[in-house]
Amino acid sequence: MTDAFFPGAWRALATDxxxxxxxxxxxxxxxxxxxxxxxxxxxxxxxxSSDVVDRGFATYSNEAKEKMLGVPRVTLLSYxxxxxxxxxxxxxxxxxxxxxxxxxxxxGVAGPGGGSAEKPxxxxxxxxxxxxxxxxxxxxxxxxxxxxxxxxxxxxxxALLCEAV
Numbered sequence: 001m002t003d004a005f006f007p008g009a010w011r012a013l014a015t016d017x018x019x020x021x022x023x024x025x026x027x028x029x030x031x032x033x034x035x036x037x038x039x040x041x042x043x044x045x046x047x048x049s050s051d052v053v054d055r056g057f058a059t060y061s062n063e064a065k066e067k068m069l070g071v072p073r074v075t076l077l078s079y080x081x082x083x084x085x086x087x088x089x090x091x092x093x094x095x096x097x098x099x100x101x102x103x104x105x106x107x108g109v110a111g112p113g114g115g116s117a118e119k120p121x122x123x124x125x126x127x128x129x130x131x132x133x134x135x136x137x138x139x140x141x142x143x144x145x146x147x148x149x150x151x152x153x154x155x156x157x158x159a160l161l162c163e164a165v
Contacts, residue, residue: 006042007151013158014042014049020165021052021102028161029100030056031069031090033081034108034124035150039157054100059090069093082107082119084127084137091127091135102130102164104157110149124153128160136160 006014021028030040030053040056043049057068062081065071071089079085090105108124115121122142129135138160142152 006045010042010154010158011046013155013162014046017158017162017165018043018046018049018052020162024165026101026165027052027054027099029054029094029098029103030157031094031103031105031127032056032058032157033060033065033090033106034110035106035153035157036060038150038154039104039106042154042158054098057090057094057097065090065093068097070096080119082109082123082125084125084139087125087127088129088135088137089127091129095129095131102128102161104128104161104164106153106157108149108153110146110153112146122149124149124156126153126156126160128164130164133164136164 037058043053059065059068062076069090070093075085087105087107091103094103105127109115109121111121124140126138142149
């Protein structure tokens with residue numbers, strides 16, 4: 001595998017994460033909005049990942065979040081797509097709609113437009129759900145341009161998945 005698509009640090013983290021899940025007998029799923037499937041792509045770039053990665057949901061629109069993950073419309077309307085309640089619902093929905101044991105979700109404002117005073121460019125919410133445990137959420141405001149924000153979001157999601165083992 002070359003560095004053409006994924007930085008070496010991502011590959012190393014993904015390889016370690018997959019090994020941890022394999023040893024624990026766990027499967028995972030991803031539910032991604034602003035990263036558009038980059039976490040799933042990073043994981044599936046590693047040969048043999050199919051014994052750990054169950055599926056990935058790229059749910060960029062609110063409609064996709066509702067239909068694919070069961071995010072309640074009232075939650076989207078009340079809090080907006082970029083919010084802790086939606087990140088939580090996305091992770092929990094990915095578990096409900098998959099055969100995974102752990103699911104991570106990402107929803108954010110990667111920019112360059114779309115930000116506001118309440119939800120600036122760089123704001124990203126994460127959810128990490130594991131069957132039988134409380135769902136964990138995290139909120140970050142990452143500096144940089146669109147690519148940098150998305151890269152930090154991928155790294156954060158991979159770290160959350162590591163912590164869930």
